[in-house]
Amino acid sequence: MLKIMSNKWIQLFFESKIPFCIHKLYKGDALIFKFYTNCKPLIIVFYGTVYIMKVFTNGESIFLAILTGNSLIDFSVNSFDSDYIYYKVVALENTYFIKFCWLDYITHFKYLSTLVKLLDLFRYTLQQYENSSYILSHKSTRYRVIQLLLFLCREFGILNNNYIIIPFEISQKTISYITGSNPITVNKVIRYLINRLLVKYIVKKRILICYSSFFSYSQDKTIT
Structure with missing residues (x-):
């Protein structure tokens, strides 16, 4: 646990005074996310591995991606169908997240380097989504x-x-x-x-x- 708490992302959030919380998922456990109107949450996977499913109210689901450490989860972009879907994040191994609000991040970050690091996560996450998409291409x-x-x-x-x-x-x-x-x-x-x-x-x-x-x-x- 001490190794987890010394993670660079946690240190960055403490130093920038950005409000955040830490979640732990044991392997096989899942988190459910729906669209938020007030606080648009962002989640950094900083340790572990998860896969993400888009689940419809009729019970059907679509695989989206497998994400590992230094990935970013952002579900705030799909508000148009928020009444019909939710997202399920399932841990393939013990996994730790940092959850925070985008508005808090913009309000509190003091150094340009913090934003640059977040952009690096976006780029890496897009690459993982692209790699994952090949699974369903057949x-x-x-x-x-x-x-x-x-x-x-x-x-x-x-x-x-x-x-x-x-x-x-x-x-x-x-x-x-x-x-x-x-x-x-x-x-x-x-x-x-x-x-x-x-x-x-x-x-x-x-x-x-x-x-x-x-x-x-x-x-x-x-x-x-």
Whole structure:
């Protein structure tokens, strides 16, 4: 906890006297956000990893992005459909946020460098949204699941000899949410990849291991 509290963003907010609060999400937990008319909140993910879903009142949902540390969450731009949607931020691992109001930030910041740092977050976050969008660019569930695994390996994977470990739990239900696919179909895709000795899925720990053959397979299928 001391390491978290020494984070540069927290120090910056203390020094600038900008009102803020800290939230912690345990892995698997979620925060729900709707449009705010008074205080337009901004959220800095300064530790951990989350994925964001746009949820409609009819129960349908759309995957938006996977975000990690030094990302910015801003839901204040979509006021026109605020009565029909909300946003769900789900932690893939223990995650910490700084939540503050944009108006407070403008009112209290004293140094140009603080604004520049925030712009850096916007740029990095846009890049993560763009990278995440490739997951849904494929029509078939198989290719969406493969693209998701490639994304997770590239962004978070830990290299170990001839395979890469995705270092946090990711259930098949989570994979189905992110890829917008039926859980039964996702299960079939995972079994297919396992039978081809491309990945290994440790069910109890919900940990995925992608072998080097998986990346050769994805290149042969021109999935990039």
